[in-house]
Amino acid sequence: MLVSNIEVVPGKRITQHLGLVQGSTVRAKHAGKDIMAGFKNIFGGELTSYTDLLQESRDEAVQRMTEQAQAIGANAVINVRFATSAIAAGASEILAYGTAVLLEDK
């Protein structure tokens, strides 16, 4: 399934708009990684565990969005946007939303 954040896909024609679809997830990393991150806060550098956490969350959010799109019969999601917010220390929510459409080649 095509997922992109542009409005007009080059080389393809939108035959039907199917509506707004959203995918969101709330995730937390386990306590061990939190403690390591705590130490990192003293010494600096990239928090790889949190980078991974957010990457996983984003992937899952997009996957849920495409699941919704598939359920209503779409074959692409365009105009995709992300919204991230912190829920609590160590846990964050990622929302991905876009327009589900039926695309066909021009």
Next chain:
Amino acid sequence: MTRLAQNPRIPEGINASEEHPLKEFALLFVGVALSLVLLVVILSVMAQQLAPYIPFRWEQQLTQFNGPTDAPWEDLSTDRDEPVAESADGTATADRAVESTTADAKHAAQAAEQILKQQAQESLQALVASLAVSMAIPSEMSFQLHLLDDPAPNAFATLGGHIFVTQGLLAAVSSENALAMVLAHEMAHVKFRHPIQAMSRGALLQLIITMVSGGQGVALNGVLGQTGLLTLLSFNRDMERESDAAAMAGLAQHYGHLAGADEFFSEVLARHGDAGWRAAFETHPGTQERVDAIAARMKLMRTNTETSQPLTPLAESLLAIKAQGEQDASP
């Protein structure tokens, strides 16, 4: 291209799980509780094994007081320090004279009380010293006795060999045997280094819990705290049982019998009843359990549980301060 007429009907269960929340919660709770119990047990054993390596001398140095005036719990009379103000015009001299006589009487009474207290502490110290021989206390361990004014019967031992006994406790015992049981119990705590073990355990656990929860969420702290606390309480009870056993051995060695030893516990039992199922949440084993333990020990020694054995009376000074305490208590 057809315009979209209405919003699509999207199936449930994609963004929000349809699983029953209790199922997930139960699983998590059990998992976390079990791991926490395991962690507490491991840490406690570690602390208990390692803490006694801290030399007793360090404990003593940490808690040293150079004399009665240094100790914060001694409340010396403050009136004594008030300077007698000179009257400027001399008109109130007569009143002042009466005042100063009553003040003098008060000072005298307080001084007498202090002396009584001093003597009582010395008796306690002597009793402890003689018990120490019977209990085979190592020679580098020394005890310091302190008598507190509290009317509630209580006795406890802290770091550095300091043992505190309250007036209320003296009021609750009628023979030296009963008092010796309580003192021997506290001395056993010091002998087995229980105070430093308990303190190390508590500190280590607090540190770990703070690290794990990372300060996030008061509720989570609550869960962790409860589980940790319940596991810790059982360790305290084992220490108490150990001290009871050592105290009984010491008493048997010192007096040759255990008659009168359970007086204090029996009285507590009579007044407050047994903790029963709530014993799991208390720091000491159930009172009935302790009375039974003493009775069992006595049977083991084939001694009569009745008071056919002569009970040693309390020392003079202790009786005196007991009388003083009763006088103060009665309206």
Next chain:
Amino acid sequence: MEALIQLGIFTFLLFAGFVFGRRAEKKHYRSIFEREDRFRHIVVTNEKVPSPEFIQHDFTMVAGNVVISVDYFKVVSAGLRSLVGGRISAYESLLDRARREAVLRMQEQAQAAGAQTVINTKFETSRVSGNAGQGIGSMEVLAYGTALIPRRA
């Protein structure tokens, strides 16, 4: 004894949170399903450029927001989950509800303005602090977009 009381209070709060929270959530979801059907004709999309048939329409910005609170059960459940790691399903349902409610309120506003479609929809989620900044208290979701109103001929 103190330990018993503390445990008792904790269990009680947990139980109360679960019972009342679950009831509130179910009721809210029922209301959401019913209103989603009612407002299904107010089409919500997130395209930036409107289709040609909307060229002659008037437009106005519409928004809908809601603040939904957690209950004690959710907080403890999430706390436990954050020790172990993984999806926090307690908060997921909370945010799903909040988002759908926000969209519904935006649709209500659009209908009141006489519109039939809302384009360029965007979402904003933020945390409203609870317990003096520690942990989650409530979540606010804002949904906003441009409503296209057909001109009266």
